[in-house]
Every structure is written in structure tokens, then in C-alpha cells.
Amino acid sequence: MADGTRTRIINEALKLFAQRGYAATSIGAIEKAAGLSPRSGSLYTHFGSKExxxxxxxxxxxxxxxxxxxxxxxxxxxxxxxxxxxxxxxxxxxxxxxxxxxxxxxxxxxxxxxxxxxxxxxxxxxxxxxxxxxxxxxxxxxxxxxxxxxxxxxxxxxxxxxxxxxxxxxxxxxxxxxxxxxxxxxxxxxxxxx
Structure with a gap:
């Protein structure tokens, strides 16, 4: 499941970066798009940073x-x-x-x-x-x-x-x-x- 979550984060973040731009995409927006609790910091269990x-x-x-x-x-x-x-x-x-x-x-x-x-x-x-x-x-x-x-x-x-x-x-x-x-x-x- 962790690999699926990681892949979902990557795919959803990339869509958001492409649409909004990197700077305009928040961690919370990525978490929400990936089906995680927004602004919970759950992205950080898979990645150390947005970069x-x-x-x-x-x-x-x-x-x-x-x-x-x-x-x-x-x-x-x-x-x-x-x-x-x-x-x-x-x-x-x-x-x-x-x-x-x-x-x-x-x-x-x-x-x-x-x-x-x-x-x-x-x-x-x-x-x-x-x-x-x-x-x-x-x-x-x-x-x-x-x-x-x-x-x-x-x-x-x-x-x-x-x-x-x-x-x-x-x-x-x-x-x-x-x-x-x-x-x-x-x-x-x-x-x-x-």
C-alpha cells in the first residue's frame, strides 16, 4: 500500500505542478489530490520535501x-x-x-x-x-x-x-x-x- 500511496503522490503532484506551477502547489493540495488528509504532513512519511x-x-x-x-x-x-x-x-x-x-x-x-x-x-x-x-x-x-x-x-x-x-x-x-x-x-x- 505504501508504494501505491507514493505513486499516487507523485502522479497527483506532477499534475498539480503542471497545472498550477511548483510554487503555487502546496503540500496540502498534493495530499488532498492523493487522497491523504490535507495539511496532515502525511506526504512527509514518503518524501522529505516537495522537491x-x-x-x-x-x-x-x-x-x-x-x-x-x-x-x-x-x-x-x-x-x-x-x-x-x-x-x-x-x-x-x-x-x-x-x-x-x-x-x-x-x-x-x-x-x-x-x-x-x-x-x-x-x-x-x-x-x-x-x-x-x-x-x-x-x-x-x-x-x-x-x-x-x-x-x-x-x-x-x-x-x-x-x-x-x-x-x-x-x-x-x-x-x-x-x-x-x-x-x-x-x-x-x-x-x-x-
């Missing part, structure tokens, strides 16, 4: 990312299918990180160490995976796969932020349309240098 709750949210999100092993699903024998899987997984991960991403956007300056850990554990590993995956399938022509990964995963991130944070999908494009064109243009770019 520890935020750090635990990063740990939880990173655990989800680390638990997703795309390399176990690949190769599929079809580059288009593999790229589609990668794009869909990235969007799905970002959906799962929605509240944390909102907090990262709002609170990055206030918690530089926690947010640097979040960026490293959530996004840097995705970029490294994709750059290495591209390199393993690429030509021997010395392409800068770190830059290629940055461009294409950056496009996924931008689409997701515009669509799911700002609620303004560019041109009204949905996920399927975005992914199809993301894959097509990346395939074209990769083939152009071979």
Missing part, C-alpha cells in the same frame, strides 16, 4: 523510458516499418511524460539539477539510441548521425509540443499524417546521400 516528489517523478518517467527496449523489437526487416515504430514510440513516451514535460517547460530555471537529470534521462537516451540506430543502418560516408537524430527527433518533439501542450496541431495534422511524412522525408534524406 523530492519532483525528483521522484523524474525517476518514475525515466523508468518507463528505460523499460521500453526498442532494440528488442528491431529489426523488422523493413526500414519504413522500423522508422514508423520509432516515431510512434517517441510520441507515446512523450504522452506518458506530458505532465513532466509541462513542468520542465515551466520550472527548468528553478530546479536546474532535477531538470538536467530529467533532460538527460528522458531525452538524451532517446537521441543516443536513434543516432546509434541510424549509424548502424547508414552508409559509410561519414554522415553526422548525432545531427541527423537531433533534426528528426526535434521535429517529433516540436510536433508533440505544438499539438499536445499548446493544443494547436500545425495545419490540423494528426499523428498518422505527421508520422507518415516524417518517415517519408527521413527516408528521402537518407537515400539522397547514398
Amino acid at each position: 523530492q516528489v519532483l525528483a521522484a517523478a523524474v525517476d518514475q518517467a525515466a523508468g518507463v523510458a528505460e523499460g521500453l527496449d526498442l532494440s528488442a523489437m528491431l529489426p523488422l526487416g523493413d526500414l519504413r516499418a522500423e522508422l514508423t515504430l520509432i516515431a510512434r514510440c517517441m510520441l507515446q513516451l512523450m504522452h506518458g511524460w506530458r505532465d513532466l514535460i509541462r513542468v520542465m517547460m515551466k520550472e527548468s530555471e528553478g530546479f536546474p539539477a532535477v531538470m538536467a537529470d530529467a533532460r538527460s534521462r528522458l531525452f538524451a537516451t532517446s537521441y543516443r539510441f536513434f543516432a546509434d540506430w541510424l549509424r548502424a543502418r547508414g552508409d559509410a560516408g561519414g554522415r553526422d548521425y548525432e545531427a541527423v537524430a537531433t533534426i528528426w527527433l526535434g521535429a517529433v518533439e516540436n510536433y508533440w509540443v505544438m499539438t499536445y501542450v499548446y493544443d494547436h496541431p500545425p495545419f490540423g495534422i494528426d499523428d498518422d499524417r505527421f508520422i507518415t511524412q516524417w518517415v517519408d522525408t527521413l527516408l528521402t534524406a537518407l537515400e539522397a546521400r547514398q
Whole structure:
């Protein structure tokens, strides 16, 4: 039960931080949202501070990312299918990180160490995976796969932020349309240098 309570505290705190901001979210509000007695101090039986709750949210999100092993699903024998899987997984991960991403956007300056850990554990590993995956399938022509990964995963991130944070999908494009064109243009770019 304690693990369930801890998880509930993390999830509810993260929602509140994303909606209200970290400073505007009280311990009592977190306790109430998590089904604990408000202003009872019961949060402190699980965490030493509000910042520890935020750090635990990063740990939880990173655990989800680390638990997703795309390399176990690949190769599929079809580059288009593999790229589609990668794009869909990235969007799905970002959906799962929605509240944390909102907090990262709002609170990055206030918690530089926690947010640097979040960026490293959530996004840097995705970029490294994709750059290495591209390199393993690429030509021997010395392409800068770190830059290629940055461009294409950056496009996924931008689409997701515009669509799911700002609620303004560019041109009204949905996920399927975005992914199809993301894959097509990346395939074209990769083939152009071979």
C-alpha cells in the first residue's frame, strides 16, 4: 500500500505542478489530490520535501523510458516499418511524460539539477539510441548521425509540443499524417546521400 500511496503522490503532484506551477502547489493540495488528509504532513512519511516528489517523478518517467527496449523489437526487416515504430514510440513516451514535460517547460530555471537529470534521462537516451540506430543502418560516408537524430527527433518533439501542450496541431495534422511524412522525408534524406 505504501508504494501505491507514493505513486499516487507523485502522479497527483506532477499534475498539480503542471497545472498550477511548483510554487503555487502546496503540500496540502498534493495530499488532498492523493487522497491523504490535507495539511496532515502525511506526504512527509514518503518524501522529505516537495522537491523530492519532483525528483521522484523524474525517476518514475525515466523508468518507463528505460523499460521500453526498442532494440528488442528491431529489426523488422523493413526500414519504413522500423522508422514508423520509432516515431510512434517517441510520441507515446512523450504522452506518458506530458505532465513532466509541462513542468520542465515551466520550472527548468528553478530546479536546474532535477531538470538536467530529467533532460538527460528522458531525452538524451532517446537521441543516443536513434543516432546509434541510424549509424548502424547508414552508409559509410561519414554522415553526422548525432545531427541527423537531433533534426528528426526535434521535429517529433516540436510536433508533440505544438499539438499536445499548446493544443494547436500545425495545419490540423494528426499523428498518422505527421508520422507518415516524417518517415517519408527521413527516408528521402537518407537515400539522397547514398
